[in-house]
Amino acid sequence: MTSSSSLPGLARFNALDERAATTLLREACASAEWGRRLLAARPYATTDDLVRANDAAMAELNVADLQEAMSGHPPIGRPRPGDPASAREQRGMAGASDELKAEMLELNLAYQERFGHVFLICATGLTGEQMRDAVRERIGNSPDREREIVRTELGRINRIRLTRLAEEDAPA
Template identity: 75%
Template sequence: MTSTSTPPGLARFNALEERAALAVLLEVCASTAWAGRLLAARPYAAAEDLHAASDAAMAELTAADLDEAMAGHPPIGRPTAGDPVSAREQRGMAGASGELRAEMLELDLAYQEKFGHVFLICATGKTGEQMRDAVKERIGNAPEQEREIVRTELGMINRIRLARLLDTV
């Protein structure tokens, strides 16, 4: 714990009743193991402490925990209807041409067939072309290598979502 005064959003998060805190954490990441670890480490004095706890929890997730976390993410280019978070994160695909969308769908399906889960990338700030190029590059990975890349991408997504959470709680 590094800060002398807890930022307001973090103080509100720390003060949430356990069930409410768990619910907001599961909106950040669908892994119950990840959310449970962050919940158990409350209260946090600084956002950096929360991010460090997130990184540590992410590093400890089992293959099943990662599967659970990935299940909370829609395919690139097809955000869940009514989900502003995935739509915002995948904004780079919003203006994509029909050709790029079709190519991304084909690549998504090939990736899912090979790895058994959606292609996951921290899409914030990336263009549709950058996401397409990433899936083309990563589809050649070995499953173990790809799982660790997914772990890293999830960690980046969680950091962005936690920062946004602290601005809205």
């Protein structure tokens, strides 16, 4: 375990006033309740402590909180302009063929029609084909099953983003 004194991002996060820390957390996850829970547990001694707080907060989010968290994520294959996190995370779609991009658009729309929210997956390190296969597989899930998969995927995304926040040298 690395202490916060040796992690510039974690030390900076611990020292931020509540408003600035809230803003930073909203960039990682759009759920206000998740952010409140992480703020309440500051200061964090290690990145592992921050990640554990994420996991605990994710487990407690209700359906509305999960919906709010998902609202901060663009559809796969269409990262938000000027959003380096979604572009970095969805890198696997960047070089996808026009055919695969068109198929993902259709699958995203069908998924959204079925579940009422964007298809969410921790896309870091996945190819466009792997993301397509995942949406094809998950579109047949029950809403309850899919909600728990989304909770897990959001937690994974948050862990990556929080680790990056804790370990980065420059302000976010």
